Amino acid sequence: MAKSSADDEELRRACQAAIEGSKQKIMISIRVAKRRGIWGKSGKLASYMAKPRVLALCCTSFRIVLNTMLNYWRKIVKLCTTDRTARIQGIKTILLKVKSEGHKKQAFLRVLKYSSGGVIEPAKLYKLKHLSRVEVITNEPSGCTFTMGFDNLSSQSVAPPQWTMRNIDDRNRILFCILNVCKEAFGRLPKVVGIDVVEMALWAKENKPSVITQKNQQAGHGPVSTRVAESDLKVTVEKYLISTAEEDDMEALLGSYVMGIGEAEAFSARLKRELLALEAANVHAMLESEPLVEEVLQGLDAATHCVDDMDEWLGTFNVKLRHIREDIESIETRNNKLEMHSVNNKALIQELDKLLERLCVPSEYATCMSRGKFDEARMTQNIEACEWLTGALRGIEVPNLDSTYGNMRAVKEKRAELEKLKATFVRRASGFLIKYFANLVDSVMSDKNYFSQRGQLKQPDHADLRYKCRIYAHLLQHLKSLDKNCLLPLRKAYCSSLNLLLRREAREFANELRASTKVSISPTTWLEGSPGGNQIGNSTDTSALSDAYIKMLTIFIPLLVDESSFLAHFMCFEVPALVPPGVGANGNKRGSNDDLGIMNMDSNDSKADLQSLNESLQDLLDGIHEDFYAVVDWAYKIDPLRCISMHLITERYLSGQQADAAGFVRVLLGYLASKISLQFNRFVDEACHQIERNEHNVRQMGILPYIPRFATLAIRMEQYAQGQSRDLVDQAYTKLVSIIFVTLEKVAQTDPKTYDIFLLENYAAFLNSLYDVANFVPTLAKFYQQASGAYEEACMRHINMLIHSQFERLFQFARKIKDLMFTVSPEEIQFQLGLSKMEFRKMLKSSLSGFDKSIAAMHKKLQKSLTSQELLPSLWEMCKKAFMDKYVGITQLAARIYPTESIPSVSEIRNLLASL
Numbered sequence: 001m002a003k004s005s006a007d008d009e010e011l012r013r014a015c016q017a018a019i020e021g022s023k024q025k026i027m028i029s030i031r032v033a034k035r036r037g038i039w040g041k042s043g044k045l046a047s048y049m050a051k052p053r054v055l056a057l058c059c060t061s062f063r064i065v066l067n068t069m070l071n072y073w074r075k076i077v078k079l080c081t082t083d084r085t086a087r088i089q090g091i092k093t094i095l096l097k098v099k100s101e102g103h104k105k106q107a108f109l110r111v112l113k114y115s116s117g118g119v120i121e122p123a124k125l126y127k128l129k130h131l132s133r134v135e136v137i138t139n140e141p142s143g144c145t146f147t148m149g150f151d152n153l154s155s156q157s158v159a160p161p162q163w164t165m166r167n168i169d170d171r172n173r174i175l176f177c178i179l180n181v182c183k184e185a186f187g188r189l190p191k192v193v194g195i196d197v198v199e200m201a202l203w204a205k206e207n208k209p210s211v212i213t214q215k216n217q218q219a220g221h222g223p224v225s226t227r228v229a230e231s232d233l234k235v236t237v238e239k240y241l242i243s244t245a246e247e248d249d250m251e252a253l254l255g256s257y258v259m260g261i262g263e264a265e266a267f268s269a270r271l272k273r274e275l276l277a278l279e280a281a282n283v284h285a286m287l288e289s290e291p292l293v294e295e296v297l298q299g300l301d302a303a304t305h306c307v308d309d310m311d312e313w314l315g316t317f318n319v320k321l322r323h324i325r326e327d328i329e330s331i332e333t334r335n336n337k338l339e340m341h342s343v344n345n346k347a348l349i350q351e352l353d354k355l356l357e358r359l360c361v362p363s364e365y366a367t368c369m370s371r372g373k374f375d376e377a378r379m380t381q382n383i384e385a386c387e388w389l390t391g392a393l394r395g396i397e398v399p400n401l402d403s404t405y406g407n408m409r410a411v412k413e414k415r416a417e418l419e420k421l422k423a424t425f426v427r428r429a430s431g432f433l434i435k436y437f438a439n440l441v442d443s444v445m446s447d448k449n450y451f452s453q454r455g456q457l458k459q460p461d462h463a464d465l466r467y468k469c470r471i472y473a474h475l476l477q478h479l480k481s482l483d484k485n486c487l488l489p490l491r492k493a494y495c496s497s498l499n500l501l502l503r504r505e506a507r508e509f510a511n512e513l514r515a516s517t518k519v520s521i522s523p524t525t526w527l528e529g530s531p532g533g534n535q536i537g538n539s540t541d542t543s544a545l546s547d548a549y550i551k552m553l554t555i556f557i558p559l560l561v562d563e564s565s566f567l568a569h570f571m572c573f574e575v576p577a578l579v580p581p582g583v584g585a586n587g588n589k590r591g592s593n594d595d596l597g598i599m600n601m602d603s604n605d606s607k608a609d610l611q612s613l614n615e616s617l618q619d620l621l622d623g624i625h626e627d628f629y630a631v632v633d634w635a636y637k638i639d640p641l642r643c644i645s646m647h648l649i650t651e652r653y654l655s656g657q658q659a660d661a662a663g664f665v666r667v668l669l670g671y672l673a674s675k676i677s678l679q680f681n682r683f684v685d686e687a688c689h690q691i692e693r694n695e696h697n698v699r700q701m702g703i704l705p706y707i708p709r710f711a712t713l714a715i716r717m718e719q720y721a722q723g724q725s726r727d728l729v730d731q732a733y734t735k736l737v738s739i740i741f742v743t744l745e746k747v748a749q750t751d752p753k754t755y756d757i758f759l760l761e762n763y764a765a766f767l768n769s770l771y772d773v774a775n776f777v778p779t780l781a782k783f784y785q786q787a788s789g790a791y792e793e794a795c796m797r798h799i800n801m802l803i804h805s806q807f808e809r810l811f812q813f814a815r816k817i818k819d820l821m822f823t824v825s826p827e828e829i830q831f832q833l834g835l836s837k838m839e840f841r842k843m844l845k846s847s848l849s850g851f852d853k854s855i856a857a858m859h860k861k862l863q864k865s866l867t868s869q870e871l872l873p874s875l876w877e878m879c880k881k882a883f884m885d886k887y888v889g890i891t892q893l894a895a896r897i898y899p900t901e902s903i904p905s906v907s908e909i910r911n912l913l914a915s916l
Contacts, residue, residue: 136194386478711769
């Protein structure tokens with residue numbers, strides 16, 4: 001703990017120097033932090049920054065008063081040599097001063113602050129006699145903050161400052177000193193809130209740190225530091241602040257000696273008489289007690305002689321007893337050694353008998369393991385021999401056999417014999433199992449009826465194969481316990497043999513599946529060809545392709561799952577149940593632990609087994625994905641759009657594999673999904689190339705053929721998607737529609753005269769053909785909105801061109817007025833050159849005199865420009881509305897610029913347009 005600032009002598013000297021000349025003595029000084037608080041909200045500290053301050057407890061009626069009294073006493077002694085009258089008068093004056101100084105006992109609490117130069121200087125002074133309240137902030141976390149209330153403050157509404165100490169001990173020390181001073185000096189205690197006075201007393205009793213005081217050496221060598229206990233502080237306070245009764249007693253004592261103080265010789269004689277009387281009393285008491293002391297000394301001498309005699313007798317008896325005790329201990333030691341030898345010999349004989357039993361090798365087990373056969377009838381004997389060998393090897397190891405036996409030659413020789421027997425058995429069993437797995441698979445593959453044949457699909461059945469393998473499951477477990485390394489070639493042999501069988505089953509099944517499925521080939525050029533072609537409308541039903549793909553997955557995915565789980569258990573992999581991976585397939589042929597979806601293990605042995613299992617699964621299912629790819633490629637060649645339904649089927653199987661126990665099967669499905677997506681993207685890219693070919697045609701008129709064909713393609717894709725596989729289909733929509741819009745713009749730019757007509761007709765065809773599909777396909781709805789906006793823009797450009805070409809002078813006159821209004825006020829425009837009222841009348845007459853003929857010509861021109869006449873009614877309505885909007889602007893402009901001129905009203909023009 002850091003040293004308390006209350007024990008800091010440098011701080012006390014600095015504070016004493018700061019109040020020098022005030023006749024006050026520093027009792028205790030301590031560093032604090034000052035904050036402003038709120039009455040009644042003691043737990044709420046102010047937001048102001050804490051200021052460093054020093055609290056110092058001072059008093060005037062302590063050593064200063066006593067030193068004054070001593071100085072006055074010295075003056076009284078000096079007056080004894082003067083004449084009597086002057087001496088009496090001086091003594092009276094001095095006693096009056098002593099009395100007046102004694103009544104000036106006061107205690108203060110000073111607040112000192114640090115100046116800008118770091119020097120301590122006085123800030124505030126509080127009189128402790130006005131201290132009425134001490135409150136410790138209970139809600140403050142540290143408990144080191146308190147406030148003090150004084151009853152002489154001019155404004156009680158101002159919140160008193162809050163003082164925060166460095167720790168609880170500093171807080172208790174300053175409060176303890178303040179309460180002691182109040183009690184001894186004023187006979188009362190202030191109101192204490194937030195802490196019990198009894199707790200303060202207990203703290204003072206438990207914590208007695210030493211306090212540094214100073215006294216002057218008589219020899220004049222300066223101040224010498226002495227240490228007194230904290231319990232002496234109360235006495236110190238009493239010395240500092242004497243009570244009124246003590247002061248009265250001192251005055252009475254001084255007064256009693258005043259009458260005889262002038263007779264120094266009489267006073268000295270009196271003191272000598274009293275000293276002699278005291279010494280005589282002491283000598284008399286000593287003389288009276290001498291006979292009693294002599295009697296006590298005589299009794300002590302007699303007792304000493306008796307004790308010496310008793311000590312001699314006890315020494316004699318002790319020697320005799322020691323000899324007897326040594327004889328008894330010698331006899332007991334010999335008896336204990338004889339008993340220990342007997343017990344040890346019996347135990348040694350028993351241990352040797354047990355060791356001999358362990359080291360003995362039964363002849364039937366030795367024969368079975370070195371020359372026995374591994375047929376099914378003898379498997380029970382082989383398992384028993386393995387169990388005995390495992391127990392025998394474990395029994396002579398250090399945990400089960402005492403380490404001292406391990407160094408015996410017989411144990412070493414027997415261990416070498418057992419190791420040799422284990423190696424022989426493991427070698428023979430491994431060779432047998434490797435040949436057994438190969439022969440078992442060869443026998444199955446030699447039977448042609450086992451596989452699918454022409455006109456007959458056969459589902460693979462491995463039940464008999466697994467039954468024959470389970471015969472040797474216990475043998476594999478014992479081989480693993482004997483030698484883990486022997487399992488690696490066994491696992492490779494099993495996986496390679498079974499992989500040949502699985503690949504042939506998948507190949508034969510896929511070939512027969514393709515041969516038995518009869519489907520006509522769909523057109524691959526979906527978005528090109530002559531406009532009158534009907535190859536899309538007469539599309540054939542290719543649902544048999546999806547059915548064939550489903551049949552392939554339904555037959556082989558469960559088979560692969562079962563084979564993967566059987567491999568993990570049959571080949572003794574120490575891993576828990578396999579779980580689906582956290583990430584999808586990444587396209588790599590050989591995956592990591594995460595690729596296979598196997599739970600990661602913490603122990604090193606489990607991690608090694610996990611890696612070995614991954615490698616075995618890869619060997620077991622290596623290359624089987626190629627037969628699945630062949631089915632996907634076959635379906636793609638017949639109907640590329642069937643990739644959508646196959647992708648949907650694959651995703652369903654992927655979601656259904658969440659609870660399966662073979663992670664590599666999930667990887668296989670991920671590979672299939674990637675393959676299908678790749679093929680479908682290939683189809684989409686070819687369709688995009690077909691669309692881009694239209695860009696190179698010399699001249700395009702009317703609606704491009706791939707616009708309605710795309711709608712048919714979208715309807716077919718939605719039928720295959722069935723509301724799912726949205727990512728795959730939406731990406732295709734995005735790519736196709738984007739290239740359609742880009743190609744439209746490029747083709748339209750080849751002829752600027754028909755640019756708007758070409759765009760609005762094709763966008764209208766796009767909107768009409770995709771209206772139904774866009775209502776329930778969000779991606780197409782987004783492009784539908786984009787095409788709708790482009791259609792409206794093209795329509796407005798073409799309509800504006802027609803209106804301006806027919807009423808060019810009218811709208812040019814209005815444009816001139818609008819341009820001039822930026823620089824000229826509306827009242828002055830009619831006086832500008834070319835914009836006079838006369839010019840305005842001429843313009844109206846030339847523009848509106850044959851209005852019906854102009855409108856008819858505009859209608860005819862619009863009708864002539866369109867190749868799709870079904871768009872004419874809507875476009876003509878848009879044209880009339882656009883003309884009326886422009887004419888309303890002209891009438892408003894004329895009313896503002898030419899208020900006196902008459903112009904056909906808006907209603908007249910609207911009625912005239914309606915009648916045409």
